[in-house]
Amino acid sequence: MKLAIYGAGGLGREVLELAQHINTAASRWEAICLIDDTPTIDQLKGHPVVTLDALTPAQYEIVIAVGEPSLRHKLAQKARDRGFKLATLIHPEARLSADSTPGEGCVICYGVYVSCDTLMGSNVHLQPNASLGHDCHIGQDTVISSYANLAGHCSVGERVFIGMNAIIRESTSVGDDAIISMGAAVFNDVAPAMIVMGNPARAIRPNVDKKIFK
Structure with a gap:
């Protein structure tokens, strides 16, 4: 192949x-x-x-x-x-619990840590040194940037972007198409298609265009 x-x-x-x-x-x-x-x-x-x-x-x-x-x-x-299968790529030096499941087409880079009983949908991208706590659920097409840290039982929707060094409190929910800005400290649930930033993170504006890079 x-x-x-x-x-x-x-x-x-x-x-x-x-x-x-x-x-x-x-x-x-x-x-x-x-x-x-x-x-x-x-x-x-x-x-x-x-x-x-x-x-x-x-x-x-x-x-x-x-x-x-x-x-x-x-x-x-x-x-x-077109009939193509999506390939899942996992760096040899990433650490995934045997109880965690990456979906089809996931990309898991160097230094990533995924704890037990965490589920990832298809086409998720985990940048180097991102960390996912136990029992997290990550929706398809989501990107989690380097050094972002999700505590246990977090639920992240589809097409979410989590910036570098962001931290998300345990049992927090992040809606589809949300953007978590770099360095944000998220203590409360994030509504779908909302942009949040700061410490503590606050809603700034809706993600109307559904875009990160403009």
Whole structure:
């Protein structure tokens, strides 16, 4: 089987390095390429850059490598509609409890810690050194940034973005499409499609555009 990384930007380069670490440990893929819907280069770090139409599901599995949760959702659905399977990538030096379950297409980077009985939906991306406490539920297409720390029994919705160094109190609920800004200390539930920041975190405005990076 071959791997195609959907996204040829900065996160695509990071996921490429992750895939190379996995291949060094386990020789999982015979070849790796990157996908760009409108490519301007032929290769990146020695790997071909192609369009999705150039690939066949029988030969490739796909991992999503964009940081925008709403776009992660769209690209994953596009790949599935074409018959591709989403690949789950877990760094050899991430620590996951045997009782925790990553969904299809999850990306779990170096130094991540996932405690017991935690469930992750499909296409979740955990950046390096993120930490999830016991009994957390993480919705699909969510991105949790480096050094973010979720205490036990947190429930995070779909397409959520949690910024670097954010901390979330135990038994807190975060709604779909919410944004937790970097460094935020979240002590109370966060409504769907709401942007919160600060310590303690306070609602700033609705996430009307459903976008992080503008």
